[in-house]
Amino acid sequence: MKTLFLKDMRYRRARVVLTALGITVLISLILLLGGIMNGMRIQARQYVESTGADVWISAEGSGGAFIGFSMVVEEYMAFLNSGPGLAPDSASPLVFAQARPSVRGKSTKAIVVGYKLGQLGGPNHAIEGKMFTPSNFEDYRPEDPVPYEVVIDEKMGLEIGEQITLSNEKVRVVGKAKSLMFVLDTPLLFMDVRIAQKLLLGNTPHVNMMIAKTDTNEQPQQIAAGLDALETIEARTLKQTLTDIIAYYVDEPMKAVQFLRVMLWLAAGILIGMITYVTMLEKTQEIGVLKAIGGSNGYVMGLLLKQVVLISVVGVVLGLILSYVFAAAAPIFVAINFVESIIVVCISFVVCCGSGYLAARKAIAVDPMIAFRGEI
């Protein structure tokens, strides 16, 4: 009777369904947490990579671009552009600052990216509308200031011509750029570097960092190391910057989440182990009878393990499917990595089966003498 274990499961279907659902929820949570972290990593990288810069320069002691407080004076621009190893005139100033603009009367998180149009740091073309009006960058305090204009992320949901308030000033939306959300779906607001300095840096002639491209013949590591040796600045390659930014914005703050993922794994294992064990306790009489009428430990173990494996497979596969459904509906960017999810599913399956096996092993130690007592 190959279906004996299925008949037992159907008889105890409420418990079976609850166990499988418990595993489903835990597995989908594990995968979703991984997907959130993965999404944060992707978002941390995408703007940095989109700039096309090879070298990132920040103030000495800042710990690198995007990490600590960094204010660099613009005079370095001339120095960098005349220095060896960098592509001619590629050094670009960059303001990268967190802000709380008021959008449709509601305070919203955003990151202002102030850069020089046509240079590294932001898009050169809007996918809708137009780019902001560029300032005469060389003139720090132009007599004829440029209008306050911003190019927003296409996913912000604002229309061209709308205004947002930033540092008590009205800034008009003139265009939309391809979505490049930063960590945790923080939209980027692209504007002229002079406007960004005025609105966010107290109208000082500083920027947060400078970025540049190396000559095609040069190794970015060597150029960055050479610049880093200077006393007043820190320089990093793209690779180092990505490592720093992911560590700073994702890995370190998400340590607790990683811990939680491990805990969830343990919870999934304990859940199935516990429910299997409780179910076994309920079935000790049955197990005793099966043993008394000649069922070997292997026979009884086979019945129990088939149930454990089936519940684990159903729970884990449903968890996998559900995680993708939840990811699509999540209010933040969740990127579940398929290979990682398969690994998670396999490990979870092993954890569930392992704990179920331990519970089943305990259960088959039942003395068949129990068949002479009590009721099923």
Added chain:
Amino acid sequence: MTAVVEGTGLTKRFGTGDATVVAVDSVDIRIEESELVMIMGDSGCGKTTLISLLGCILTPDAGELRIDGALIDPVNEDLSVIRHGKIGFVFQLFHLLPYLTAVENVMVAMDIASTKTDAAEKRATELLTQVGLSERVHHRPAQLSGGEKQRVSFARALANRPKIIFADEPTANLDSRQSDNLMNLIQELRREHQTTIAIVTHHEGLKENADRIIEMKDGRIVTT
């Protein structure tokens, strides 16, 4: 006559130290082929422990056991093979699996013995017909009366053509009419299957059905 079960000096103790209880004390017992034996005695005299020893559910602390002429080695032998191959059990509380129908409950015993499903289903149906349950083969235990459950239990015990069936208080949960019907059935099955049957009971009224009565007291056989 040939002994189906033969125990010599069988002893079983439970507990340790001062709390040790000798449940079965140096019992010599021999049950012949096709015999219907009743093991009687007061509660706690060791009847159930004795059939557990004879049925290879418990292993003796001392003594020897032969089943169908073969000496049982409880240390090196897989007793579950002997249990499903040579022994059938009927329990006081029937112990049918609640999620299976009557026919499936009988088939379980054959499944354990690796009988193919088709053959097992055929035999289970035949046995249930013999015990008068041809109309109840697809009923679950909850849909059967106590007497019917015990009949299914006997059909299950007979499934693997055992040398001996041990029945522990099979009539304890039945009314007198059901008890009489069951005893008639047992006699019928015994004639038909040539099976040896050992029944543990304290029901004096059943004595007349037995070929032999074994009386136990304080773990020992006092009359045989």
